[in-house]
Amino acid sequence: MQKSEKIDKYKVVMSKATKAEAPQKVNYNDAVAESKVYFDGDDLAATVWVSKYALKDSFGNIYEKSPREMHERIAGEIARIERKYPNPLSEGEAFELLDHFRYVIPQGGPMTGIGNNFQVASLSNCFVIGHKHPADSYGGIFRMDEEQVQLMKRRGGVGHDLSHIRPTGSPVLNSALTSTGIVPFMERYSNSTREVAQDGRRGALMLSFMRAALAGKKYHQQFPIKSDAPKYEQDIDAKKLWEKIIHNAWKSAEPGVLFWDTIIRESIPDCYADEGFTTVSTNPCGEIPLCPYDSCRLLAMNLLSYVENPFKADAKFDFDKFRDHVGKAMHMMDDIIDLELEKVELIIKKIEDDPEDLDVRRVELELWKKIREMAQKGRRTGLGITAEGDMLAALGLRYGTQEAIDFAVEVQKTLALAAYGASVKLAAERGAFPIYDAAKEANNPMIARIREADPALYEEMTKVGRRNIAMLTIAPTGTTSLMSQTTSGIEPVFRTVYKRRRKINPSDHDTHVDYEDETGEKFQEYNVYHHNFVKW
Numbered sequence: 001m002q003k004s005e006k007i008d009k010y011k012v013v014m015s016k017a018t019k020a021e022a023p024q025k026v027n028y029n030d031a032v033a034e035s036k037v038y039f040d041g042d043d044l045a046a047t048v049w050v051s052k053y054a055l056k057d058s059f060g061n062i063y064e065k066s067p068r069e070m071h072e073r074i075a076g077e078i079a080r081i082e083r084k085y086p087n088p089l090s091e092g093e094a095f096e097l098l099d100h101f102r103y104v105i106p107q108g109g110p111m112t113g114i115g116n117n118f119q120v121a122s123l124s125n126c127f128v129i130g131h132k133h134p135a136d137s138y139g140g141i142f143r144m145d146e147e148q149v150q151l152m153k154r155r156g157g158v159g160h161d162l163s164h165i166r167p168t169g170s171p172v173l174n175s176a177l178t179s180t181g182i183v184p185f186m187e188r189y190s191n192s193t194r195e196v197a198q199d200g201r202r203g204a205l206m207l208s209f210m211r212a213a214l215a216g217k218k219y220h221q222q223f224p225i226k227s228d229a230p231k232y233e234q235d236i237d238a239k240k241l242w243e244k245i246i247h248n249a250w251k252s253a254e255p256g257v258l259f260w261d262t263i264i265r266e267s268i269p270d271c272y273a274d275e276g277f278t279t280v281s282t283n284p285c286g287e288i289p290l291c292p293y294d295s296c297r298l299l300a301m302n303l304l305s306y307v308e309n310p311f312k313a314d315a316k317f318d319f320d321k322f323r324d325h326v327g328k329a330m331h332m333m334d335d336i337i338d339l340e341l342e343k344v345e346l347i348i349k350k351i352e353d354d355p356e357d358l359d360v361r362r363v364e365l366e367l368w369k370k371i372r373e374m375a376q377k378g379r380r381t382g383l384g385i386t387a388e389g390d391m392l393a394a395l396g397l398r399y400g401t402q403e404a405i406d407f408a409v410e411v412q413k414t415l416a417l418a419a420y421g422a423s424v425k426l427a428a429e430r431g432a433f434p435i436y437d438a439a440k441e442a443n444n445p446m447i448a449r450i451r452e453a454d455p456a457l458y459e460e461m462t463k464v465g466r467r468n469i470a471m472l473t474i475a476p477t478g479t480t481s482l483m484s485q486t487t488s489g490i491e492p493v494f495r496t497v498y499k500r501r502r503k504i505n506p507s508d509h510d511t512h513v514d515y516e517d518e519t520g521e522k523f524q525e526y527n528v529y530h531h532n533f534v535k536w
Contacts, residue, residue, distance in 0.1 A: 023055065023063035034065040038100075044500065044526040045482045051505055052479060053111045057118035067483065071098040073115040074106060081335035086429045089331050097328060101484035102305050104329050105386060107298035107475060110336055113343065120350050123340040125298045125475070126283030126382070127151050127371070128159045128290035143363065150364045159281040159290070212238035256286050263289050268447065269469050271440045275377060277469070288382055288473040293370035297336045298382040298475050299329055302484050303391035303411065304532070310394035311536045317395060317411070323418045326383070330422035333381035334430070334467055344372045378469035379433045383419055385411070386477040389487035390532045399492040408490070413453065419471045420450055424461045432465025485531040496533045500526050 031054060035046035053070060055063040064070055075095035082088035097104040106114070113123040129147045148158045212219040219238035222230035245257060264270055267289060269277040279289040288296050306322045309315045351365045388408060389399055397404040427436075438461070441447045451458040474489055481488040501523040504511050514525035 026054075026062045026065045028062060031062050031065045035067065038066045038068065039483075039485070042482075042485065042531075044502065044528060045485065047524075048479050048482050048502060051502075052108065053483075055116055055118070056112075063118075067101070068099070070111060071095055074098060074110065077115045077339060078332050078335050081338045082331065084338075089328060093328065094332060097325060097332070101302060101480075103302055103325050104332065105300045105302055105477070105480055105484055107300065107382075107477065107480055110297055110299070111480075114336070114339055120346050121343065122151075122295070122347070123297050123336060123343055124295035126157055126159070126285075126288050126290065127295045128281045128283065128292060129367075130280045130292035147363065147367050150367055157284045159283045209238050209241070213242035258282065258286060258289075266444075266446050267470075268441060268444050269294075269378065269380070271444055272378075272435055272437070272469065275435050276374065277378065285476050287384075287475045290380075291374070293367070294374045294378060294380060295340075295371055296380050296382040296473070297333070297340055298384065298473065299333055299336075300384045300386040300475065300477050300480065300489075301326065301329060301415070302387050302486060303385050304387040304394060304484075304486050307391055307394040311396075313396070315395050317391070317407075319414055322411075322414060326415055326418035327422040327425075329383055330381065330419055330426065330468075330471070333383055333471075334379065334423075334426055337375060337379050337381065337468075341372065341375060344368055344375065348372070377433065377435050379467060380470050381423075381468045382473040382475070383415075383471055384474040384477075384489075385415065386475075386481055386489050387484065387486035388490045389492040393493070393532065393536065416472060417450070417454055417457065420461070420466070421454070421457050423467045423471055424457060424464060426467035427461075427465040430467060433467060433469050435469075436465040438462040438465075487530075487532075493530055493533060495530075497527065497529045500528045502526065 028050065031050045032046050035049050035054075036043060039045040039049075049067055050062065053067075054065075055070065055073065057063070064073070072095060075091045075098060078089065078094040079091035082090075082094075098106070107125050109123045109125040113119075113121050129144060129151070151158050209219040211217075216239050218235040219241070221234050221236060223232040224230060245255060248254060249256075264279060267279050269291060270279050271277075277291045277294070279291055282289045283296070288298075290296065301322070304310070306318045306325075307315055308318055348365065348368050351361050351368065354361055388411075391411075392399050392404045392408070395407070397407060427433075447458075450461075476491075477488045487493055501515060502525075504513065504522040504524060511524060513522045515523040517523070
């Protein structure tokens with residue numbers, strides 16, 4: 001079979017609402033050159049956009065030459081979904097928010113997947129997998145490995161909890177006699193990640209022991225974790241472990257730490273544990289805790305764009321525009337759930353139509369059916385922010401001072417109230433997420449803060465419900481901040497000029513190798529300067 005015939009075989013038929021004419025192929029170097037103009041000469045931003053986010057088919061052929069075409073593609077699909085509902089956003093409104101990454105920035109999954117009719121891939125950035133009753137066996141471990149690979153091949157980042165695996169030296173009923181512990185299986189999941197080219201993402205593992213570390217007390221460990229009669233117990237010096245974690249984080253940026261008790265206490269989805277929404281892990285970047293088979297698509301608000309007269313004495317933040325745009329962004333977020341469900345249906349159909357034996361396809365098929373169910377029941381969104389560091393600098397506030405912290409808190413409070421208000425309004429127009437129950441959420445700390453800050457909003461929510469089980473998250477926005485040419489997430493400007501490595505993908509053309517790591521991964525190196533420092 002010729003390459004062109006393969007493309008035709010796997011191409012999904014374009015819907016009537018998309019462009020009538022199929023997009024034309026674009027030369028890689030032409031796309032980089034055009035995008036470099038778009039990004040005002042920023043070679044790294046241009047190269048990253050073309051390599052990671054431009055419309056491509058399964059063979060790496062490129063069909064967009066600048067982000068403007070990508071934003072037109074996304075706006076067109078958003079408008080198509082909007083027309084199904086009352087009070088729709090227009091395509092022009094959606095494009096205005098997206099254009100030049102000025103106000104609303106889709107993260108990787110939505111950027112590459114929305115309107116991409118060449119690839120059957122998910123729009124979700126984040127997935128978590130797991131079992132209702134975690135299986136500490138080779139069967140359970142290999143099942144997780146297979147589900148992880150099946151998600152990653154469709155561009156999903158995957159997290160899962162490993163704390164159910166028994167400690168090193170534990171007896172097992174097989175020829176090995178004793179368990180090898182958790183580390184070999186962490187390595188296995190990492191190797192699987194590398195095999196499907198997910199840029200070094202790996203399974204998530206959580207620790208929570210901060211109170212003991214602060215008080216200088218012992219921290220009690222046991223296995224199984226949730227057991228009144230654990231098989232293994234030990235006490236460790238929490239402060240020493242904390243100091244070791246801090247040293248290693250300083251030395252190598254690993255490990256990360258999640259305060260799991262706080263996460264569970266604040267989690268609104270966990271109010272619906274009886275419906276399967278029991279949080280077990282986070283996505284690899286750690287910004288969004290999820291239950292098994294839940295997933296999320298992400299958008300970020302570019303905070304710098306809401307600063308009027310940046311870097312001047314009369315600089316101020318436009319809260320009114322910000323609230324208005326958060327409402328529109330929640331429209332877009334909810335639309336993306338519908339677009340994701342369309343993608344999931346295509347994935348399920350492709351698996352069902354595959355000629356392989358059903359025994360081979362069964363795990364993948366059941367996996368996507370579970371993901372579909374959780375998306376339909378919860379309609380989770382992930383609206384966040386980026387460029388907080390630039391925003392503070394543009395307002396003349398020094399990052400880390402109490403004044404800057406207080407202002408950042410006010411922005412986050414505004415974001416939360418606007419997002420919840422928009423979700424309640426969407427529920428009145430489009431219907432609440434199917435399992436909404438005000439009584440189940442009544443004692444949740446986040447809901448209590450919403451109730452205290454805006455009693456009228458809470459009262460309306462108890463009447464009409466909410467469109468989405470959860471709305472907010474703050475992602476690292478690493479490469480997407482290269483597109484907006486701002487600081488990432490809530491981070492400050494660490495250095496005004498620095499060297500950055502970009503992983504070379506198999507589809508990249510005419511690239512030179514500046515660095516190769518111990519696993520054989522190849523990278524290009526760029527000297528990067530911070531754009532807004534130059535403006536300042």
